[in-house]
Amino acid sequence: MKELILEMPTMYADHHVLKVREALEGLKGIEEAYASSAWKKLMISYEEKSIKPAEIEKALTKAGYPPGEGATPILVTASSDLKRDPQWEKLGNRVTETNQKDLEMSGQSRR
Amino acid sequence: MSRYIATRAIRGANAIVAEAEALMQKAIADKGADHPVAFPNTAYFLPVMYGMLGAEVETLGQMEPILEHAKSLLHPLPDEKLWVPYLGETLDSGMSTILAAEAIEAIRFVYGEQPEPYPGLELAGVTDYSNFGGNGATPPTDGHLNGPIDDIQLRSWGIQLVDGRMPGFAAILGAAHSNEAAVAIVRELQSRSILTFLCGNVNGRSIIDQLVEEGVEMGFDTYIIPFGRDTLSAIYPVGFATRSALTFGGMKGGQWRDILLYNKYRVFAFALALGEVDDLKYAAAAGVISYGFPVIADTVIPEILPTGVTQYEHVISMPWNEIEGATEEEKATKLVQKCIEVRGLKIKVSEVPVPVPYGSAFEGEVVRKNDMRVEFGGKHSRAFEYLFMEKMDDVEDGKIELIGPTFEDIEDKGSMDLCILVKVAGRKMEKDFEPVLERQVHYFINGASGIQHIGQRDIAWIRISTAAADKGFNLNHFGDILYARFHEDFGSIVDKVEISIITDPDLHAEWLEKAREAFEERNVRLGSMTDESVDDFYSCTLCQSFAPDHVCIVSPERLGLCGAYNWLDCKASFQINPTGPNQPIKKATEIDEAKGYFEGVNEFAVQASHGVVTEVSMYSIMENPMTACGCFECIAMLIPEANGVMIVSREDTSMTPTGMTFSTLAGMAGGGLQTPGVMGHGKFYILSPKFMSADGGFKRVVWMSSILKEQMAEQLKAVAEREGDPDLIDKIADETICTDVEGLLTFIAEKGHPTLEMDPMF
The missing domain is CATH 3.40.50.2030 (Rossmann fold)
Structure with a gap:
């Protein structure tokens, strides 16, 4: 029995875990797999006589999850010069204050 | 952070x-x-x-x-x-x-x-x-x-x-x-x-x-x-x-x-x-x-x-x-x-001494035949429950007795007759509260995990699961549940509770006869109650925690729109909690008898709706209809072309002649707003003589969800006879007949629906 640990940068949520496990289910020789979306890692125990790591990686790539490749998409990046969050330019300043409605509603919660 | x-x-x-x-x-x-x-x-x-x-x-x-x-x-x-x-x-x-x-x-x-x-x-x-x-x-x-x-x-x-x-x-x-x-x-x-x-x-x-x-x-x-x-x-x-x-x-x-x-x-x-x-x-x-x-x-x-x-x-x-x-x-x-x-949840946990988990979440639990140890009622036996009040001295508080054999000798998945007899006494107890309390037996017993209770009165059907029986649940536990819950929930009107669980055949038959006589008396009493026969209606502002401006006015002939509270329920609720959501409303001066305007009702509506609603017509959909929170069982809505109304059940997901489904209509009927021509209501209100009586009453109904026709077939037949047109139900369309106005008009014309000859609704 051999163990294989793969980095899975695009497996950032549990719906990806279901897809990754589905891809592994069709492969012979996989004894056990732990797919962690929290750590973006896939830990596999496999029978080396039945399957090779390359075949596992190929199956994962075919399912849309190439090990070690890609990254979690970041649509908004900080401005490199000022290290400022550019979104605040769009969203504008927001001021937090106690709203009268908060006060009114807080007194009327469930009887 | x-x-x-x-x-x-x-x-x-x-x-x-x-x-x-x-x-x-x-x-x-x-x-x-x-x-x-x-x-x-x-x-x-x-x-x-x-x-x-x-x-x-x-x-x-x-x-x-x-x-x-x-x-x-x-x-x-x-x-x-x-x-x-x-x-x-x-x-x-x-x-x-x-x-x-x-x-x-x-x-x-x-x-x-x-x-x-x-x-x-x-x-x-x-x-x-x-x-x-x-x-x-x-x-x-x-x-x-x-x-x-x-x-x-x-x-x-x-x-x-x-x-x-x-x-x-x-x-x-x-x-x-x-x-x-x-x-x-x-x-x-x-x-x-x-x-x-x-x-x-x-x-x-x-x-x-x-x-x-x-x-x-x-x-x-x-x-x-x-x-x-x-x-x-x-x-x-x-x-x-x-x-x-x-x-x-x-x-x-x-x-x-x-x-x-x-x-x-x-x-x-x-x-x-x-x-x-x-x-x-x-x-x-x-x-x-x-x-x-x-x-x-x-x-x-x-x-x-x-x-x-x-x-x-x-x-x-x-x-x-x-x-x-x-x-x-x-x-x-x-x-x-x-x-x-x-x-910061506020939880009320009922302490009920039974060997299985207990809570409202178990109320809807189904015990399937394969998982069942024994059943009472249904096809093969008779189960009924009867609650009545007695004088203080005639009720022994806390007494729970089983009269007759237990189910131990019944074969697995077998059935037996059962009677649950509840005697109550209390200084504030009234005869009218008997059916209100009796109806609680269903909810109270259903709260036990592994127990299924369906129906009421003499059509009760109870199942005990094998898992519950294995944990030691027995017939006396029905008494334990009822004793604990009646004291906890109705302690202000019930001082003493005594429960007999009867399986003895002779005694079962004897009490069944007595119970049926009492049920008949109650039917007559409830049937004779009219809005005119009482001085007070009741408010229901229970839903104000969700719909802050809505207030239900509950009268003997108009139950709450959720279908869960009728006039007697509200009256009992007021006795239990005098400062609670159900307050008596003095009708006071009758402003308009036909439309159901009462001075007292209007005054209460203004105050309880925070000034949003100034007038409420109890009997009209066209003029100041009662508001709705969102819990309504049905929506009645005017169909101007047909000079009548349709009634859509919340259980009906199909299209209606207005071109809107119940879900879309509900957006217009709820939220505590008065919309003339649209009204949320309880399903049994349809049977009331006061249903839209100012606008022509039940004869205005031209379309009704088929599920209502099926569920209330017998009662609707009686209403049709009361209205002097025994074939009226057949003249009312439903979603299986038409879901557009053209189809509806053709249908009611073919059937000769009475609304075609009635005065215009507006």
């Missing part, structure tokens, strides 16, 4: 918005921008998009600006060196996450991937997908998870959410430490009657799988709703919360601030993350925090302890291994207690 949480939530939000956009572009390429999107049998379009942005999204193409908006709420990842406050960025990211998740789930419906297939799963109460095909998707045929909760269920839970029977809801994401822990957590929530929503997985294993493996019954009836095996399906609880504000709070799309505050103060919900937490779970958690819902995790994660957006702490970590407790059950109790404490 935790930089770690902010980083992961912002990263998760960026990723899921990108994923949603890619999926939307693919769907538009595959199906076209005009392809419809919808959640089946729900109003308010895609509810989060509608509630937060006021966007009425009905096609794939209309999602584009929504995702653009979601993008505008994204932020870059926090800098590793410069630490600044991140709460605003995190909350923005949470909102963009739930908008993206809603888009993805809606697109999954387009591809037939929702509701999520789960072969072989049978749910006890589930969203009806039979009429769903509007976006080209095929309705599921095999087992599946629930998907979004339909409007019928949302509204029928409304009354339980407001009267405290259902104190709030828990959204559980992930998988528990073990199957035993999963069952223990869910049972703990059930015993507190907390609605439990299930989503997500850890390593492909969901709490849903764990509960299926352990044979836990899930579905609307048991308060455990499996939405989906990934975090994206957590959008359904968020949508449920948004729809609660729109349905019961009378809020409109786009009132995002009011909707979030409504949830913070009125919808008592929290999220429980079981197992490891990934980027999307952090991002989704940030989304629910905006709603005021805290998140509790059973793993080691950073915490957000200051209050503000939620009332108490925002994120709490309570690692399962560190919870003190010898068993999984003890740990589950402590975890759930912590959740309740963090959300």
Whole structure:
């Protein structure tokens, strides 16, 4: 029995875990797999006589999850010069204050 | 504020918005921008998009600006060196996450991937997908998870959410430490009657799988709703919360601030993350925090302890291994207690001395024949329950006796006759309260896990499961339950309770005869009660915790629109709690007898609706009709072309002649607003002589959901005879006959419906 640990940068949520496990289910020789979306890692125990790591990686790539490749998409990046969050330019300043409605509603919660 | 949480939530939000956009572009390429999107049998379009942005999204193409908006709420990842406050960025990211998740789930419906297939799963109460095909998707045929909760269920839970029977809801994401822990957590929530929503997985294993493996019954009836095996399906609880504000709070799309505050103060919900937490779970958690819902995790994660957006702490970590407790059950109790404490839920737990778990969440539990030890009533035996008042000295408080054999000698899955006799006495007890209290027997007994109670009076049908019998549940426990609950819930009118469980054949027959005589007397008494025969009507403001300006006026001939409270119920409720939601309203001067205007009613309506409603007509739909909260069983609506009204049941999901389904109509009828020509009401109000009596009464009904015709066939026949037209029901169309005005007009003309010759309604 051999163990294989793969980095899975695009497996950032549990719906990806279901897809990754589905891809592994069709492969012979996989004894056990732990797919962690929290750590973006896939830990596999496999029978080396039945399957090779390359075949596992190929199956994962075919399912849309190439090990070690890609990254979690970041649509908004900080401005490199000022290290400022550019979104605040769009969203504008927001001021937090106690709203009268908060006060009114807080007194009327469930009887 | 935790930089770690902010980083992961912002990263998760960026990723899921990108994923949603890619999926939307693919769907538009595959199906076209005009392809419809919808959640089946729900109003308010895609509810989060509608509630937060006021966007009425009905096609794939209309999602584009929504995702653009979601993008505008994204932020870059926090800098590793410069630490600044991140709460605003995190909350923005949470909102963009739930908008993206809603888009993805809606697109999954387009591809037939929702509701999520789960072969072989049978749910006890589930969203009806039979009429769903509007976006080209095929309705599921095999087992599946629930998907979004339909409007019928949302509204029928409304009354339980407001009267405290259902104190709030828990959204559980992930998988528990073990199957035993999963069952223990869910049972703990059930015993507190907390609605439990299930989503997500850890390593492909969901709490849903764990509960299926352990044979836990899930579905609307048991308060455990499996939405989906990934975090994206957590959008359904968020949508449920948004729809609660729109349905019961009378809020409109786009009132995002009011909707979030409504949830913070009125919808008592929290999220429980079981197992490891990934980027999307952090991002989704940030989304629910905006709603005021805290998140509790059973793993080691950073915490957000200051209050503000939620009332108490925002994120709490309570690692399962560190919870003190010898068993999984003890740990589950402590975890759930912590959740309740963090959300500030107010829980009323009934202490009932029975060997099985007890709580409202078990009320809808079904005991199937294979799981049954013994049954009483049904096809093979007779069961009845009879409650009556006696003089103080004739009732021995706390006496519970079994007269006759127990079920030990009955073969497995066999049946036997049963009588549950309840004698009560109390200084404030009145004869009229007997049926009100007797009806509670159903709810009280049903609260025991493994016991099923259906029907009432002499058509009761009770089953005890093998599991309950194995735990030692016996017939005397029916008495223990009733004794405890009558004292707890009706202690102010009931001073003494004595219960006899009778299985002895001779005594059973003797009491059955006495009970039937009493039932007949009660029928006559209730039938003779009219609005004219009493001085007081009763208010019901129970729903004001959800619909702040709504007030129900309950009279002997008009029950509450939820169908749960009639005039006698309200009268008893006032005796129990003199400062509660049911207050007597002196009718005072009758301003207009025909339309049902009373000075006292108007004065009360002004005060209780905070000035929103100034006049209420008790008997007209056209002039100042009574407002509705959102819990109504039916909606009556004018069809001007037919000079009549249609009545749609909330159980009817089909199209109506107005071109709107019940869900869409409900948006016009609810929220505490008076809309002439539209009225929410209880289904038994249809049978009342006072039903729209100012506008021509029952003869105005030209269309009615077929389910009402079926459920009330005998009573409607009697109403038709009362109205002097025995064939009237056959002249009323339903959805199987027509769902458009042209078809309706042709039908009523062919049948010679009386409304065609009546005066114009307006």
